[in-house]
Amino acid sequence: MHLLLPLRIIRRYSSIPTATVSATVPVSSAKAEESAAALGALASLLTSTMASASASASASVSPSPSPSHSSFSQSHSQSKAEASWTATMAQAQNVVDRSGPSTTDSIINPQQLLGSDLALLTENIRKLLGADHPVLKSVASYYFMGTGGKHIRPMLVLLVAQASALTTASSSRQVLSDSLIDKPVSPQCTIKFDPSTTASSSSASSILPTQRRLAEITEMIHTASLLHDDVIDASLTRRSKPSVNAEYGNKMAILAGDFLLSRASIALARLRNIEVVELLSTVISNLVEGEFMQLRNSAKAKDPSAGLNKTNAHDSLDTPAPESLVPTRRSYPLFSSNVATARFEYYLTKTYMKTASLIANSCRASAVLGGCNEVVAEAVYHYGKSLGLAFQVVDDMLDFTVTADEMGKPVNADIKLGIATAPVLYAAEEFPELDQAIERNFKHEGDDALALKLVHASQGISRTRALAAAYCAEAVDAISILPDSDAKRVLIQLTEAVLTRKT
Structure with missing residues (x-):
């Protein structure tokens, strides 16, 4: 199962699970309807493209988990899929570009x-x-x-x-x-x-x-x-x-x-302000819970006393889904056909807790302090949530694409810590041999090298970039209800900056 665009708009056109990051801001403008139609068409193209790419990859992967397998060869079908994916990525960027300032607008500092x-x-x-x-x-x-x-x-x-x-x-x-x-x-x-x-x-x-x-x-x-x-x-x-x-x-x-x-x-x-106190207190709680989720990584057991790495066929993954201000709970059985879905939603929820919650709730708190109504407060909350998720997804991608000097901190750190982020999870969909390395938190000798190799051999990085672009489009859509202003234009510019940042 491919998890690519968790967008409210795309839900009508795709069966991709999206509960983790769905937005609920009412938008009725002609611009938003045009954006929705474009994103809907894009979703269909993305789904068909990735299905084609996955089929090509699956056809070239044998049951052997050896990383030296012939699946690394560049077949004609893979080249065709990559070309299709490149075109799809260009369309994804165009969606974000069309939602932002026109090319005649100057960049605002x-x-x-x-x-x-x-x-x-x-x-x-x-x-x-x-x-x-x-x-x-x-x-x-x-x-x-x-x-x-x-x-x-x-x-x-x-x-x-x-x-x-x-x-x-x-x-x-x-x-x-x-x-x-x-x-x-x-x-x-x-x-x-x-x-x-x-x-x-x-x-x-x-x-x-x-x-x-x-x-x-x-x-x-x-x-x-x-x-x-x-x-x-x-x-x-x-x-x-x-x-x-x-x-x-x-x-x-x-x-x-x-x-x-x-x-x-x-x-x-x-x-x-009681609501603002509650919002920021929730952020601090989310930061701690998100760190625990990262430490547990795959959340093998519901009972902490069972140990961080213990699993059995009856365990279930209790996944908070931040659909609203206070995340709800969704349960996914492990060792079943939807384990990839559960694993990815767990990753997105952890990302919300550790990164997006602070941005989203702070944006809402700012609107609350300004005396805004609930519609505006919710709009900027969903802007912050989507931008925060995009920011962290890009950060996880940069871990594989830039140097430590460029980042100002160690790279490939997540794999060394046993953490599987979006590029690895996407790569595992193409190369199932990664599943065991993910489940054991890359603890065996050669696991980290295998993960790095397969991430770059797969479309994990490009799909992660598309995921971030989708979140940025969602962020822009969320604040379409705000009147035009320099501040709004900068908020839109920031979504573009997130996609192109290198540090």
Whole structure:
């Protein structure tokens, strides 16, 4: 079974399971209908193309699992399938391009559009992290020194604030008057470490003080997750320099991550918005659950006491499907015909928990703080979810296509950690000999080399790229209900940047 385009729009044209990432934003514009028709036609083409490619690959693969099998030969049928796939990929990119700004529109620089709201982000965060212990302050601020990091998440919070402001009546955009919230954080003011300090409002700005603070909270939560992830993964580099755990040790890295979360939690509580507190608290919970899912990888046993690698014919895969703000549960029996489906949905759910949840819920929280209605809040949530999934899927693809110097962190790390991502899962559909290596988490000698070889011999990378393009198209579709603005155009541009990024 091929799992390629988990899109709400495509569900009408394909039997591909899509519950994990389905969007529910109502769109009625002519542009959206045109996009839906194009995506529907594209889905049919993708399905038929991949069926043809799979048939060609299957015809050339013998029952022997040897990686030196003649399935690596370039037959005429494989070349034809590859040519068809290349054409299909071009159409997928065209769908995203047609949904975005026209070729006559100039590229908008988000840094210039957001101005000081984004430029002062790291400075404000550093001032929020004041601590009596100098080492703790130094470790917690390690990734906030200089201009490191892409700041994608806070940028999205601020862009959503601007783009959604046009949908809200000024009377509903209330600035909290509580003195703990309204304290200014401009460079001319002295800021204590108290996370209650917030940028003052300006009649010339469409971004509220609480939304600026939300952007800072989002980046603090993200950075805390990096600190903890690097300890778990024993990663020695991050952003082209030694990781915190490499520089200060695991204990200090864990404490620094906890400190960031505690500071973020205080700042979050002082926004005085129950829904926003719930949204960001859910994010922190999702980050932890997603990390556990990654540690378990294939989730062999429902009972943790049974051990991480124990399996039997009666086990079932309990897979959270993030169809809404709070993921539901779906159960898939293992050792059955739908094990590939269960494995891929497990991967997508883990991706939502670890990456997309923060982006999606932060986008929604930004709209909530701006006084937007439920339709707009849901629209930007689904934009963030789809963009977040695309971002991580591309990241998983880059693990096989760029160097460590380009990435600023080790490559091929997932396979070394026993983690099967989209390129490997797609490759396993063409080369079933990968299944056993995946099930044993690439622990046997030669498993990692086999996986790398088969990923590049298969269409795993190109199919992963198409999956990311599909998510980006879904993201663009989600915000089609927003009025035109520079901020909306940048949100669309970011979907294109995700597809073309190399780091």
